[in-house]
Amino acid sequence: MVYQISRGGQTYGPYTLADLKRYVESGHVLLTDMAKGDEMPEWATVAQTLNPSGVPSVQPSVPAADPAYQPAYAPQPTYAPVMEYPDPPNLHWGLVFVLDIITFGIFQIVWNFILSAWMKRVQPNSQAMLYYIGGYGLLFLNTGLSIPIYIAMMHHTEYHSNFGLSLLGIIAWALRLMARFNMKNSLEEHFNTVEPIGFRMSAVLTFFFGGLYIQSQLNRINEIKQAMRHQQFNR
Incomplete structure (x- = not known):
């Protein structure tokens, strides 16, 4: 599947899924940008496109039941516009x-x-x-x-x-x-x-x-x- 990216009224692409992940990591594409694949019925954010389940890909190593456990979330990176x-x-x-x-x-x-x-x-x-x-x-x-x-x-x-x-x-x-x-x-x-x-x-x-x-x-x-x-x- 290939994807189009929309930001500020401009449409970019098409990109493969691997391209999309790489551009997110490098800051060229924002997680809040809108994406639409050729098999997707409607637009969704890049974050939803890359992780549709919403479940973090890396699970915490300390059980959540531990009262001393405090979940720590890494701050969202800021991405420079293209x-x-x-x-x-x-x-x-x-x-x-x-x-x-x-x-x-x-x-x-x-x-x-x-x-x-x-x-x-x-x-x-x-x-x-x-x-x-x-x-x-x-x-x-x-x-x-x-x-x-x-x-x-x-x-x-x-x-x-x-x-x-x-x-x-x-x-x-x-x-x-x-x-x-x-x-x-x-x-x-x-x-x-x-x-x-x-x-x-x-x-x-x-x-x-x-x-x-x-x-x-x-x-x-x-x-x-x-x-x-x-x-x-x-x-």
């Missing part, structure tokens, strides 16, 4: 492109780490940061090891090609490509479940334009979120 996630870094993709050219690519490296750090905050299972660390680390290592070759070329000195350096460069490129697609997958997962806005990205554009395309999509996400906030404010 829209409290930090907005994506919203530097216009065109400005990112200009700064990338001016700094000979250094700005894009820094910006990729900023984006992956934000992604990790809103989607904790994102691995983009690790891929970028590995990819750029190997890239810098490859550049450092290649300096003697560049010096030999400048002095017209004989040098031998190094297969190991070529392989290192390929691995560095592959890790950065994996970071791009991990970011793409994390964005699609987050903005189709936790903050559902029906978000999709092109794999082809991700491959060829990388960070610039990702930034353009983050600009689009910010526009959608601002429009949603404006709509909620005007109700």
